[in-house]
Amino acid sequence: MAKLYFNFSAMNAGKSTMLLQASYNYQERGMRSLLFTAALDNRTKIGEISSRIGLKSEALVYDTKMDLFTCIEQQINQQTINAVFVDEAQFLTEEQVWQLARVADHLRIPVMTYGLRTDFQGKMFPGSAALLAIADILREVRTICWCGSKATMVARLDKAGNIVEEGDQVVIGGEESYISLCRKHWSLCKLGDPTDKNNDAVAEMMCEPVEL
Incomplete structure (x- = not known):
């Protein structure tokens, strides 16, 4: 039986890289994959899924x-x-999540979705909430905070690098940027401590694979 999957994480965990690799695995075996991306995501070329390491595909x-x-x-x-x-x-609507569930249930095609769980204010996106509620398989894609703990939250930064706590849920293509933090440092609005003696250890940890 085909299933609906939700792979979720904070920012910069490599979700798009995982998606593109999984799609390639199908194609390598002579099978066809159908890719979708959100119209709201205009950070790169519209209609293209691209990863930070350079992988890309039309969608x-x-x-x-x-x-x-x-x-x-x-x-x-x-x-x-x-x-x-x-x-x-x-960025899916709740109705669209149910449409994807019907694809798995009635068309018998597995559907793999990838996205954020919460926004910069710690609130659930509608699409993510629906996926967490009805997806058959939930998978957390892990990344880490500057302190080395697992990052579960997303912080929005203005062009000066300061944390933004108010604003629209979705802002793409502007001067804002995003960073992943653990819940503790997200709550404290703390982006790092350059005097922290543990920073070197954290830097080394960032270079090593994260055990999932």
């Missing part, structure tokens, strides 16, 4: 009005589709 663009079940059904009427991948899944 269909979805907005909040697209019926994903109908779109995928139309695609499989034209060619065989063995798997569906959705990047930036936090």
Whole structure:
């Protein structure tokens, strides 16, 4: 039975890299994967999923009005589709998450979604909330805070590098940037301590694979 998967994390955990690698694994075996990315994500080329390490692939663009079940059904009427991948899944609507569930349940195609769990204020994205509620398989993609602890929160920074605590939930393409922090340092709005004697140890840890 096909399943709906939700791979979630904080920022810069390598979600897009994992998505592209998994899609490539299908293609390498002669199977077809169908990729989607959010219209809201305009950080790079619209209609392209790209990772920080340089991997990229073209993808269909979805907005909040697209019926994903109908779109995928139309695609499989034209060619065989063995798997569906959705990047930036936090931007899905609740209805679209149920549409993806129908793809798994009725079209019998596995659907792998990748996205953030919470925004910069620690609030759940609607798409992420729905996926956490109904996805068959939940997988946490781990990354670490500057202190070396597991990062679970996302902080928004202004152009001066200061933490922003107010504003719209979604701001893409502006002068803001994002960083992942553990819950403790997110709560303290603490981005790091250059005098901390443990910083060298943390730097070494950042260079090593994180055990999942």
